[in-house]
Amino acid sequence: MKRQSFFSTLLISILCTAIACSKNYYQHTPGEKWPLTWEENFNGNSLDLSRWTKIPRGTSDWNRYMSAYDSLYEVKNGNLILRGVTNTSQLADTASYLTGGVYTKDKANFGYGRLEIRAKLNGAKGAWPAFWMLPATGRWPHGGEIDIMERLNFDAIAYQTVHSHYTYNLKIKSPAQGATMPIKPDDYNIYAVEKHKDSLVFFVNEKRSFTYPRIETDKEGQFLFDQSDFYLLLDMQLGGNWVGAIDNRQLPVEMYIDWVRFYELK
Numbered sequence: 001m002k003r004q005s006f007f008s009t010l011l012i013s014i015l016c017t018a019i020a021c022s023k024n025y026y027q028h029t030p031g032e033k034w035p036l037t038w039e040e041n042f043n044g045n046s047l048d049l050s051r052w053t054k055i056p057r058g059t060s061d062w063n064r065y066m067s068a069y070d071s072l073y074e075v076k077n078g079n080l081i082l083r084g085v086t087n088t089s090q091l092a093d094t095a096s097y098l099t100g101g102v103y104t105k106d107k108a109n110f111g112y113g114r115l116e117i118r119a120k121l122n123g124a125k126g127a128w129p130a131f132w133m134l135p136a137t138g139r140w141p142h143g144g145e146i147d148i149m150e151r152l153n154f155d156a157i158a159y160q161t162v163h164s165h166y167t168y169n170l171k172i173k174s175p176a177q178g179a180t181m182p183i184k185p186d187d188y189n190i191y192a193v194e195k196h197k198d199s200l201v202f203f204v205n206e207k208r209s210f211t212y213p214r215i216e217t218d219k220e221g222q223f224l225f226d227q228s229d230f231y232l233l234l235d236m237q238l239g240g241n242w243v244g245a246i247d248n249r250q251l252p253v254e255m256y257i258d259w260v261r262f263y264e265l266k
Helices: 002-024 165-169
Strands: 025-029 032-040 073-076 079-086 097-099 101-103 113-121 130-135 145-150 157-163 178-182 188-195 199-204 207-213 230-235 253-264
Touching: 002 032, 032 113, 079 101, 079 230, 113 130, 113 145, 145 188, 145 199, 157 165, 157 188, 157 199, 157 207, 178 199, 178 207, 230 253
Parallel strands: none
Antiparallel strands: 025 032, 032 253, 073 079, 079 097, 079 253, 101 230, 113 188, 113 253, 130 145, 130 230, 145 157, 157 178, 188 199, 199 207
């Protein structure tokens, strides 16, 4: 009995150490650990405004319904909840819909390393949640855009894509600029991107979806992702040319963000 107890204790100790290591480091290859240098677990009951800013409204498809309306945001049970709703309460706001989104602009930028987001995405016709990154400096699309996750309607797949002057203005599709990956549509999934000096590597639930490499080319702007650190955007979006029409009967729609982690490549 004593020997069994000893080995049980040893096993528990090993498991606990492994769990701690998996949180504090990302083990990229045997013997190579990337330390966890930025983490958000959405503890408490309010948004940490020292880290996050509510995304202001703009004129693009993705941000034309963005609002600071409090009911679009909730921190509860260790999740950030972002909502998309029909506008029936903000009478001074002429927008038909209101959506919530946050970003780390001017508060946290991310360089080489691995960024992960664990989240559950609820579906609705016209829902377009997204996790993505923009450069701290430079104008779009010349500075680049990294789409870690975009999901349309009730899809059981997520889109992961890069945009740049090379892909958007010059419309060059080689190397491939994106891929889709299956997700668990009614559960939490982990979406990730690794930024290296010569490539971007995308994952869903630890499975690699695709790699966007730097290549030799005489065309401008093929790989500018090493020219700047990037900030992170997490937002619920509704409608637009890509996702299509919104069904008001299926609103409000929510997404739950459990945590965000950044492991720095040393």
